[in-house]
Amino acid sequence: MNMTAHSACITKSDIGIPPPCHPPPSVVRSSTLMTSASTTLAGPPVIPREQFFKLKEWPAASGGFGHVYQCIMRPPAGPDVEVAVKAIFCLTDDASKKRARREMKLWMQARHENIVPMLGITEGFSEEGFAMVSPWMKGGTLADYVEGHKGNMPFMKKLTLIKDIASGLAYLHSRQIVHGDLTTRNIILDDSERALLIDFGLSNVLGGMVGSCLSLSAARPGAVRFAAPELLGMGEQTSRPTGDGIPVEDQLPMPDMPSDIYSLGCVMLNILTEKHPWSRYRDLAVAGAHHSRKLIPIPDHSHLSRKRKQFIRKCTSIQVSKRPSSQDAVTFIQEELRIEANAPQQSKPDEHSYTIVIAGAVGSGKSSLVNLLSGKHVAHTSNDARRCTTKWRDYSISFGDTAYKVFDTVGFVCSNDSPLGPKERSEKYAKQQIKAIHEQGGIDLLLLCTPSRNFRVETVLNDYQRIQDELRGRQVPVVLVVTHFEEPFTIESWWSTNSSTFRAQLNSIANHICITSIHDKYLDESREHIFQMVAQYHTPNARQ
Structure with a gap:
C-alpha cells in the first residue's frame, strides 16, 4: 500500500454523490422559488414533502439545531435540484413553528452574494417534523476548509474569506438582522470557494419576538469558543433575556450585533492562525475563562500583524461598547486587501x-x-x-x-x-x-x-x-x-x-x-x- 495523503478532512458532508439514475442537479440561484410551493403571509413557502429524495438515509451533518440531509428536490416542472434539508429539533408545537416561520421569512428576503439563499420549508420530512431547505453547497464548511488547508492557505485567500464573511454580516446588520450563531461551522463555501453565511434565519430580529428557542444557539455547547461572554451570562450585557415565563435570573441574554462582532473576531482569529479560538482550553474551561474576565488568547502567527491583532482585540473586547461595527470590519479588511495587493513583490518575506x-x-x-x-x-x-x-x-x-x-x-x-x-x-x-x-x-x-x-x-x-x-x-x-x-x-x-x-x-x-x-x-x-x-x-x- 502506498503512503497516501488527503486534501481536506473528509466529513459526512463530502459523501452522497447522486446515483446514476438521477440527472445532474442544476444550479440554484437566489431567486429560485418552487412553483408548487404554497405561500402565506406568516412565513416562507412550504414545499411538499414528496418533492424530496434523500441521497443517504443518515444525515450529512448534525449540529445544535438539528440534522442536515443531502437531497434531490424534484419539482413538478423544472430540473432536479441538489439541496440541503435541515430538520429542526426544538420546534415541537404549532406556536413555536409559527414564530420560526416569521424568523425564516427574513432569510427568504435576504439577497446577497455572501448569504446562502433559503428556498423554503417543508414538513413531515423526518420525525423532527419541521425542516428548512437551501441549496447544497459542495465546498463544505469553513471549519473543514481551514482544517484541510492548514499550513497551505495563502494570506490573500484568508483575507478574501474574511471579507466575504464580514460583507455578509454587514448586510444582515444593515437589515437589522442578528446572526446569533456565527461560527466556522455556519459558514459554507460554494464551488468557487466563496464564503456564505447560513443559519442566521434562526436568530432574532432587533425588536422582534422574545422566547425563540433558536436564540440560544450562540451559547450552546460546541459554539462556546465563538460566543461573546455576555451570552454566557458573564461580562457586560446589552440585550434583554430570551424567554417568557422563566425567572429572569435563569435567563440568558439574546444575541445582538455586538455579540456577532465578537464572534466575527473569533472567526478572523481562526482563519488567520489556523487554530480554534481558545485553542488551549477545553470547552468547559472557556466559560470559566470568561467568568474570570480573561481576554481571548491571540497567538503569534506570520499572518497576524500588530494591526490585525489590535483589530481582533477590539472585536473581542469585554467592553461591548468598544467593539467596532460590521461595516468597520468590512472597511478594515478591504484596506488590508488593498495593501497586500499593492505591496511590492520583493518586499514580501519568504517569496523565494x-x-x-x-x-x-x-x-x-x-x-x-x-x-x-x-x-x-x-x-x-x-x-x-x-x-x-x-x-x-x-x-x-x-x-x-x-x-x-x-x-x-x-x-x-x-x-x-x-x-x-x-x-x-x-x-x-x-x-x-x-x-x-x-x-x-x-x-x-x-x-x-x-x-x-x-x-x-x-x-x-x-x-x-x-x-x-x-x-x-x-x-x-x-x-x-x-x-x-x-x-x-x-x-x-x-x-x-x-x-x-x-x-x-x-x-x-x-x-x-x-x-x-x-x-x-x-x-x-x-x-x-x-x-x-x-x-x-x-x-x-x-x-x-
Missing part, C-alpha cells in the same frame, strides 16, 4: 521558491510524499510499480508563507527489483534527471524515499550513490524519508529494529531521518514534521 527533489526506487512512495507535502491529491499513486511516475515533473506547494517547487522524479529501479519494460518506463527520463533539475536553478534539499518493508541498507546506499553521480560533487543536503507504515504502532517497532543500522551505516549520508505515517490521525503531524525539518535549510547559503 525553494526547490525540493524527491528521489528513490519505483514504488517507494515518492508520489505519495508529494501529496503529503501538498496537503491534497496532486500526484498519481498506485500499488502497481508499472504505473509509477514515467517522467519527472514539478509541483508548486506552499506551507505558511514559503513557496516550494517539489520535483517528483522517475524511480531508479523497481522496489521489488523487477525490471520495467520500455513501454512502461523511459530510461532517458530516469538518467541524469537530478543533474538536469539542478542545472535549471539549483536544488535546496533532496528527499530520498525508502520503503520500510523489505528495507535494505545496500539499496539505500546504491540510490544515494546514483544521486551523487548525477550531482558531480555539488553539495546538496539529503534527508532519508522512510515510508509505507500502514499502522502507527509499527513505526516504533521498525525503528527499534533498525536504529542501530542507521547510526552505524547511514548517518554519514543523510542529514536527517524522517519517518512518515499513512494513518489519518498522523497525516497532519507527519506533514508538519517534514516542513519543520525542511525549514532548517532555508538559509541564503544553503545552495552550493
